[in-house]
Amino acid sequence: MANGWSLIIGLAFIVIFCIVSWFAAPKGENQTVWRSTLILSAVACFLMWAITFLAQWHPLIVPRRLDLRPEHEPSRRF
Structure with a gap:
């Protein structure tokens, strides 16, 4: 079921991935490009x-469904 924890867990995963990517980037002249x-x-x-x-x-x-007849439309409450 979708809830607010999905965003927090996803963000935590991305932060961990970014930290690992920062330290695990191969050393050399292209290290900044990799990071x-x-x-x-x-x-x-x-x-x-x-x-x-x-x-x-x-x-x-x-x-809204457009394929319903007017007598079968649910009442609209605003």
């Missing part, structure tokens, strides 16, 4: 997942 690539790609993937998750968890627009 920035791994960390930026992990953060970008997390942000995309989190935005998609939150958009489905709390939609801004309530979906």
Whole structure:
């Protein structure tokens, strides 16, 4: 079941991955490139997942069925 813990667990996983990536990047002249690539790609993937998750968890627009006859539509309460 989707709940708020999913975001916290996902964020914790990404933070741990970023810390490991910082220290496990291969030494050499491209160390900065490795670090920035791994960390930026992990953060970008997390942000995309989190935005998609939150958009489905709390939609801004309530979906309505258009294939129902008027007598079978649920009453609208505002």
